[in-house]
Amino acid sequence: MKISTLFATILLLILSSTLIAQQNDTTKLKPSYYEVNDFVEDNEACFKCHGEIKYTLEDIENDRSATKRMAPCKLVDRDKYYTSVHKSFSCTDCHSYEFMTFPHSMDLRFEENFMCMDCHGYDETYAHYHFEEIETEFTESIHNIADFNCWSCHDPHSYKAFMRNADDLEEAILFDNNMCLRCHADYDRFAQKTDREEIVIVESHDWLPNQAAHFATVRCIECHTEINDSILIAHKILPKTEAVQRCTECHSKDTRLMHTLYKFQSLEERRGGFLNAIIINDSYVIGANQNIWLNRLSWLVFGMTLLVIGFHTFLRIKSHKKN
Amino acid sequence: MATTKIYLYPVWIRLWHVINALAFLVLIITGIALHYATSGKGIISFELSVTLHNICAIILSINYGVFVLGNMFTGNGNYYRKWRKNLWPKLWKQFLFYAVGIFKGEPHPFPITKKQKFNPLQKVSYVFAMYFGMPLLIISGIALMFPEKISNSIFNISGLLFYDVLHLIVGFVLSIFLVIHLYTCTLGDKPGTLFKSMINGYHEEHE
Numbered sequence: 439m440k441i442s443t444l445f446a447t448i449l450l451l452i453l454s455s456t457l458i459a460q461q462n463d464t465t466k467l468k469p470s471y472y473e474v475n476d477f478v479e480d481n482e483a484c485f486k487c488h489g490e491i492k493y494t495l496e497d498i499e500n501d502r503s504a505t506k507r508m509a510p511c512k513l514v515d516r517d518k519y520y521t522s523v524h525k526s527f528s529c530t531d532c533h534s535y536e537f538m539t540f541p542h543s544m545d546l547r548f549e550e551n552f553m554c555m556d557c558h559g560y561d562e563t564y565a566h567y568h569f570e571e572i573e574t575e576f577t578e579s580i581h582n583i584a585d586f587n588c589w590s591c592h593d594p595h596s597y598k599a600f601m602r603n604a605d606d607l608e609e610a611i612l613f614d615n616n617m618c619l620r621c622h623a624d625y626d627r628f629a630q631k632t633d634r635e636e637i638v639i640v641e642s643h644d645w646l647p648n649q650a651a652h653f654a655t656v657r658c659i660e661c662h663t664e665i666n667d668s669i670l671i672a673h674k675i676l677p678k679t680e681a682v683q684r685c686t687e688c689h690s691k692d693t694r695l696m697h698t699l700y701k702f703q704s705l706e707e708r709r710g711g712f713l714n715a716i717i718i719n720d721s722y723v724i725g726a727n728q729n730i731w732l733n734r735l736s737w738l739v740f741g742m743t744l745l746v747i748g749f750h751t752f753l754r755i756k757s758h759k760k761n
Numbered sequence: 762m763a764t765t766k767i768y769l770y771p772v773w774i775r776l777w778h779v780i781n782a783l784a785f786l787v788l789i790i791t792g793i794a795l796h797y798a799t800s801g802k803g804i805i806s807f808e809l810s811v812t813l814h815n816i817c818a819i820i821l822s823i824n825y826g827v828f829v830l831g832n833m834f835t836g837n838g839n840y841y842r843k844w845r846k847n848l849w850p851k852l853w854k855q856f857l858f859y860a861v862g863i864f865k866g867e868p869h870p871f872p873i874t875k876k877q878k879f880n881p882l883q884k885v886s887y888v889f890a891m892y893f894g895m896p897l898l899i900i901s902g903i904a905l906m907f908p909e910k911i912s913n914s915i916f917n918i919s920g921l922l923f924y925d926v927l928h929l930i931v932g933f934v935l936s937i938f939l940v941i942h943l944y945t946c947t948l949g950d951k952p953g954t955l956f957k958s959m960i961n962g963y964h965e966e967h968e
Binding site for chain 1: 795796797798799800801803807808811859863864865866905907908909919921922925926929930933937940941944
């Protein structure tokens with residue numbers, strides 16, 4: 439063994455014995471984690487620090503320790519991770535095995551992350567997700583700026599395919615909108631990506647009636663993306679000037695909500711003659727949810743009323759002439 | 762031909778009535794525009810319809826308050842009381858007059874007097890319109906004006922759906938009431954007699 443290699447090995451051993459983050463705490467591991475992941479205990483090597491808001495840094499050689507706060511952007515919530523789309527993964531499936539060494543080297547900190555397309559692009563297995571089209575949309579989007587990538591919105595450690603499996607649409611809408619609000623309602627994060635002035639969502643939407651109801655029942659992207667019929671969620675985020683502002687885009691018989699929020703939900707649980715009935719399962723949109731039976735009945739009653747009035751008038755005129 | 766004049770409509774009633782009529786007309790027109798909204802350009806834009814509908818709804822609601830208070834504290838409320846007394850025979854008599862008697866030139870079975878402003882059919886329809894229909898319309902309208910405050914589920918359906926369909930049905934029934942009301946107002950001695958009364962306050966009876 440060369441002297442330099444021997445020296446490097448000894449140094450590594452010393453470092454790993456003097457700087458220890460903290461011990462694994464297996465009490466935090468829930469049985470549900472093991473049901474979806476075969477690497478739960480291996481992953482704890484990372485979670486013991488990255489799954490906690492604080493970690494203890496111990497220097498054994500000098501017999502000292504310090505409690506450090508984990509940077510929020512480096513935190514991964516175990517519950518969210520083990521229920522996310524990537525729940526079955528080992529941390530080292532995506533991150534270098536060298537991260538097992540602490541402290542992490544500068545080279546590792548510059549590790550280039552995998553992007554969605556690296557695993558999901560041009561692969562028949564994921565063809566129905568249309569990742570290629572999503573990428574094209576993103577490149578045409580206003581979000582296509584420096585240091586902005588898939589992970590800026592979709593945290594791979596917690597991402598859920600909410601809309602595709604939306605049992606609770608309200609929860610899915612909240613999840614989706616929070617993706618936008620993470621930056622658009624937090625100027626510190628927003629300022630990391632752009633030099634633009636702060637956007638105050640409530641003020642910039644002051645033209646929108648019933649703001650709270652709109653924010654809770656539709657996603658930001660309903661108005662802020664261009665309709666794309668082949669992918670579930672449009673990714674071409676439009677500039678503010680091109681966002682939908684016309685009420686009748688949604689509040690009309692041919693509502694755009696059927697091409698966006700309710701696009702792939704063919705299960706219409708409550709028909710009963712309502713137009714765009716799927717919307718009624720979660721909401722009611724004036725103009726979009728007319729009931730054709732009520733419409734027909736109203737025209738019939740209105741017509742009959744006019745007919746009776748017309749006939750009565752005719753008889754009155756006739757009898758008036760007679761008298 | 763002698764003409765008898767009875768002062769039946771004091772100024773506050775006439776003012777209330779004209780405000781109510783104008784607000785209700787705008788509400789019907791804008792309500793139809795909202796319900797049948799299209800993505801293209803309609804006669805009235807959706808945004809303008811919402812604004813006008815909201816403004817007129819507030820005016821109508823306040824005006825309704827004036828009507829209720831006015832009826833509580835003036836004699837006008839008496840015209841709406843005891844509407845159930847001997848109801849069906851009276852209704853039938855009035856119905857027969859409208860269906861047959863009116864064409865034969867028969868006299869009105871319930872002539873208008875200072876004590877009896879409405880015939881039985883009018884009385885029942887006004888009581889239902891003003892004391893059942895209007896409160897339902899106003900309550901459901903307020904609910905739709907503040908959709909975020911509505912309960913998510915009422916009778917196992919969406920709160921929004923419940924209030925919207927209720928608002929539509931009551932609004933429609935009251936609109937039909939308005940059409941019939943306008944027509945029956947032509948059934949005075951002359952077609953314009955009753956309209957004139959609502960302007961000058963005097964009911965004219967030609968003998």
